[in-house]
Every structure is written in structure tokens, then in C-alpha cells.
Amino acid sequence: MKTVPVGVSARHIHLSAAHIEILFGKGYQLTSLKDLSQPGQYAANETVAIEGAKGKFDKVRILGPARGASQIEVSRTDAFSLGIHPPVRESGNIEGTPGLKVIGPQGEVELDKGVIVAARHIHFHTSDAAKWGIQDKQLLRVKLKGERPLIFEDVVARVSDQYALDMHIDTDEGNAAGVKTGDLAEILD
Amino acid sequence: MKTVPVGVSARHIHLSAAHIEILFGKGYQLTSLKDLSQPGQYAANETVAIEGAKGKFDKVRILGPARGASQIEVSRTDAFSLGIHPPVRESGNIEGTPGLKVIGPQGEVELDKGVIVAARHIHFHTSDAAKWGIQDKQLLRVKLKGERPLIFEDVVARVSDQYALDMHIDTDEGNAAGVKTGDLAEILD
Numbered sequence: 001m002k003t004v005p006v007g008v009s010a011r012h013i014h015l016s017a018a019h020i021e022i023l024f025g026k027g028y029q030l031t032s033l034k035d036l037s038q039p040g041q042y043a044a045n046e047t048v049a050i051e052g053a054k055g056k057f058d059k060v061r062i063l064g065p066a067r068g069a070s071q072i073e074v075s076r077t078d079a080f081s082l083g084i085h086p087p088v089r090e091s092g093n094i095e096g097t098p099g100l101k102v103i104g105p106q107g108e109v110e111l112d113k114g115v116i117v118a119a120r121h122i123h124f125h126t127s128d129a130a131k132w133g134i135q136d137k138q139l140l141r142v143k144l145k146g147e148r149p150l151i152f153e154d155v156v157a158r159v160s161d162q163y164a165l166d167m168h169i170d171t172d173e174g175n176a177a178g179v180k181t182g183d184l185a186e187i188l189d
Numbered sequence: 190m191k192t193v194p195v196g197v198s199a200r201h202i203h204l205s206a207a208h209i210e211i212l213f214g215k216g217y218q219l220t221s222l223k224d225l226s227q228p229g230q231y232a233a234n235e236t237v238a239i240e241g242a243k244g245k246f247d248k249v250r251i252l253g254p255a256r257g258a259s260q261i262e263v264s265r266t267d268a269f270s271l272g273i274h275p276p277v278r279e280s281g282n283i284e285g286t287p288g289l290k291v292i293g294p295q296g297e298v299e300l301d302k303g304v305i306v307a308a309r310h311i312h313f314h315t316s317d318a319a320k321w322g323i324q325d326k327q328l329l330r331v332k333l334k335g336e337r338p339l340i341f342e343d344v345v346a347r348v349s350d351q352y353a354l355d356m357h358i359d360t361d362e363g364n365a366a367g368v369k370t371g372d373l374a375e376i377l378d
Binding site: 075076077088119120147148149150151152153154171172173175176177178 | 264265266277308309336337338339340341342343360361362364365366367
């Protein structure tokens with residue numbers, strides 16, 4: 001059985017170094033609250049507010065380290081509350097997406113793009129993928145056996161020797177299945 | 190192909206006649222904003238606020254007519270915001286569920302039970318069920334082909350000559366699949 005731990009991602013933001021300076025002050029460096037499942041990635045102690053036409057969320061967690069471009073990942077439910085209509089996209093693919101206002105303790109940034117609903121995916125270390133015969137970008141069917149069992153289709157495989165085995169879904173998907181971070185999913189095919 | 194229209198239910202409340210009087214005043218009668226898919230059921234013009242330990246929602250739609258017992262149906266996402274932990278249940282099965290404060294224009298009611306996350310289900314008219322060989326309470330597998338395709342397992346069939354064909358899911362499930370009311374689902378088996 002091909003079993004994978006599940007990580008349910010709440011809304012969060014990745015920031016460019018330039019935006020960190022505007023929001024937190026010149027030369028500011030993010031500090032790590034805890035390590036994430038993917039090597040080198042961490043949840044920062046720092047948070048920001050995000051504001052759309054219809055609503056605002058305070059205390060949105062920043063994930064570090066800094067990236068080339070700022071990106072905000074929200075659930076569809078969050079998007080309705082904010083009053084925006086982001087597409088379902090893979091991380092990093094932000095051309096043509098809507099923006100939002102980001103508010104930090106020292107300043108604000110009006111993003112003109114960068115908000116996505118993250119496409120569900122599984123990170124595989126190269127060795128896991130080889131063992132199970134899975135290719136990078138392959139679409140998988142995956143069963144979550146929570147309180148409300150669901151089979152997810154079109155789950156994107158992402159394979160790298162920099163990755164650790166983990167399935168990433170958002171809070172809508174986690175709540176629809178009744179699963180939480182650390183529960184197990186089964187790859188069907 | 191066994192095709193069924195989908196209805197995505199936002200948070201809502203059913204009220205007993207006694208609670209309608211406390212919330213809206215003696216002798217008050219709900220008024221219909223629009224008919225729902227099930228015969229005799231309607232969304233009322235009237236709304237109430239609901240309040241839990243951690244949060245509050247204003248303008249929660251009342252569905253009429255009055256029922257024997259008050260019942261509140263929320264998504265798991267809503268439940269986290271409210272700070273309560275309702276079980277997934279079929280409508281009407283509210284023993285042992287948490288309550289909430291309900292606030293109307295003329296009064297308040299502190300429910301000691303009645304909050305559920307509604308178990309996904311399909312209403313079948315007796316003639317649809319007979320045509321497709323489906324029994325009352327049968328558990329079905331159903332595919333939703335939205336932006337993020339999902340197969341729902343353990344979908345409860347509810348068969349009556351009082352029902353119209355409709356699949357009911359909540360906003361977490363609708364958003365996880367990327368479907369909206371009026372989209373079509375396919376019963377697989």
C-alpha cells in the first residue's frame with residue numbers, strides 16, 4: 001500500500017525579500033517558529049494581515065525563507081470572504097492571478113498578483129517515487145479515509161531529492177474529508 | 190448515466206415554532222424568500238445571528254417551515270470559527286450535539302443542542318430510486334467533476350415520494366470540489 005502523510009495547509013503567505021523590508025523594516029530577517037515537512041522550509045514567528053474588497057484576515061502566517069516573488073495561498077472559502085476569485089494553481093505559477101493588500105507592522109504592500117488556491121499535490125523524495133514507479137507531474141488518485149471519505153483525482157506528483165514525502169491539501173479539502181495534518185492518505189493509482 | 194443536480198448548502202438554521210416566537214415575537218410567521226429544491230421547503234426572508242465561544246455569524250438564513258426541534262447546519266470551517274465541535278450527522282439526529290446562542294431581533298435562545306455538520310446525501314423521488322435500483326439509506330459513490338474533481342464515498346440515499354432529486358453537500362465539500370449549486374454529479378455505484 002502506498003501510504004502518504006497528509007498536511008492540511010491553512011491560509012499563508014510567502015514573501016519576497018523586498019516585501020519583507022517594506023512590511024517589517026529595512027534589513028529585517030524572518031525568524032523560525034517551527035520547521036515544516038519540506039527541508040529548509042519553516043513557519044515564521046511573523047504574521048501579516050491580508051485585505052481584499054470584502055474582508056480581511058489578521059495573523060496570516062508567513063512561511064520562510066524569502067522567495068523570488070510574494071505568493072498568498074488561500075482556500076476557496078477564504079477567497080469568498082476576501083471578495084477575490086483566485087484560480088487553482090501550482091505554487092510559483094502566479095501570472096494573471098489577483099492581488100491583495102498585505103499589512104505589516106512597518107508598512108503595507110498592494111500586490112498586483114500572487115493569490116492562488118493551491119492545487120493539491122504530493123511531494124515525493126526521488127527514492128519514494130522510484131520505489132513506487134511514480135513520475136514527476138504524474139496525476140494520481142488518492143483516498144483520504146477521514147470522517148467523510150473522499151477520493152481526490154488529479155493530484156499532482158512533484159518529485160525531487162529536495163522533497164520529503166507529504167501530501168498537501170487546503171483547509172476546504174481537509175474539512176471536506178474530515179482529516180487533519182498527520183493523518184494518512186492512500187495512493188490508489 | 191445516473192446524473193443528479195448538486196445543491197451546495199451554506200450555513201443555515203431550522204427553528205421550532207416556540208423559538209421563532211422568542212426570536213421574532215409572539216405569533217410571528219416566517220415569510221418565504223424563495224422555494225428550495227425539496228417540495229414545501231423554503232428559504233425565509235428572516236435571518237438570525239449565531240454565536241459560539243470563539244466567533245459569531247450574522248445573517249444566518251432560516252429555512253422554513255418551522256420544525257419540531259431547532260437545528261443549525263454549519264460547515265467544519267464554520268465550526269472552527271465558532272469554536273464548537275459538532276459531529277457529522279443526518280438531519281434530525283441531534284442527540285448529544287453541541288448548542289449555540291441564537292440571536293433574533295426580539296430575543297435570544299441558548300440552544301443546548303442542535304448543531305451538526307450535515308452528512309452529504311442525495312434526495313431521490315421514489316420513481317428515480319426505482320428506475321436506478323437505489324434503496325433508502327444505501328451508501329453511494331458519487332463523482333463531482335468540478336475544477337478539482339472528487340469522488341465522494343458514503344453518500345446516503347434518502348428516498349421518498351415527498352423528495353425531488355438533489356444531492357446536498359456543504360460549502361467545504363463544494364469548495365473542495367470546485368462546484369456550485371446547479372452543477373451535476375454522477376452516481377458511480
